[in-house]
Amino acid sequence: MSKEYKLQVEAIKNGTVIDHIPSHIGFKVLSLFKMAESNQRVTIGLNLPSSALGCKDLIKIENVFITEEQASQLALFAPQATVNKIEEYEVVAKLPLVLPETIIGAFHCPNTNCITHEEKAVESSFMVMTKKDDVQLKCKYCEKVFSREIMTDSH
Ligand code: CTP
Ligand code: ZN
Structure with missing residues (x-):
């Protein structure tokens, strides 16, 4: 199966993909980061099928990289989420989620x-x-x- 076929939400060129958010938490994560207010394109996938979680939420924000502070807050809401940094359509980094002290x-x-x-x-x-x-x-x-x-x- 080609990668393109497997993508459930369109790929982005630059920005952040927050993947493997437990379903029903996606909306909360979105409001926490006020991502919708950034004027950048945000795509949300809710209740997507996931082999690891059964069901997951996913958020893609274009042209914005989440800050370390946001990543540490995310760690509290969704410790199992993966944060991918996308540049020129490639995943260039996967940020570890570290709980703040x-x-x-x-x-x-x-x-x-x-x-x-x-x-x-x-x-x-x-x-x-x-x-x-x-x-x-x-x-x-x-x-x-x-x-x-x-x-x-x-x-
Ligand atoms: N992604 C995207 N746009 C791109 C590249 C990737 O939206 N240009 C998304 C993918 O759809 C996926 C996430 O970013 O949701 C991570 O991509 P990738 O590392 O290729 O996926 P996996 O191999 O499934 O990684 P993992 O198992 O760590 O989630
Ligand atoms: Zn108190």
Whole structure:
């Protein structure tokens, strides 16, 4: 089977392809990065068949390379995603997804009594803790620990 035939969404010339996003997370990833606001062409594939995952989401953004910070945020939402850098139609790099050590300002603390809700000047800050395959976030201020799912679902 030719590569062209296998492509489920048109190939791009330059940009970023985020592949193997678990299905139903693609939309969240898109809003997280505000990719649709960049004025560049964005193609999204939702619920595409995948031999590895059964079903996957995929995002292609033309002429934009995601930043390291975005890649580390992506690691939290979709650790198994692959980020491909495309130049002149070729995959020139596959970026590893590395979890950040801390996440600042991205999420509200789920603890309603947390000081970060009262003091507007205090930016939320979570320490990323990994336990086997599981990721948990610990609030720097109230020191409560939350599962990755609680944080990423409320986004
Ligand atoms: N891709 C693209 N435009 C190109 C080249 C590749 O949109 N000009 C996409 C492919 O469709 C694929 C992803 O980029 O979704 C990665 O391409 P490639 O490494 O060729 O695919 P695989 O060999 O399947 O890689 P992996 O198993 O790492 O996902
Ligand atoms: Zn807190």
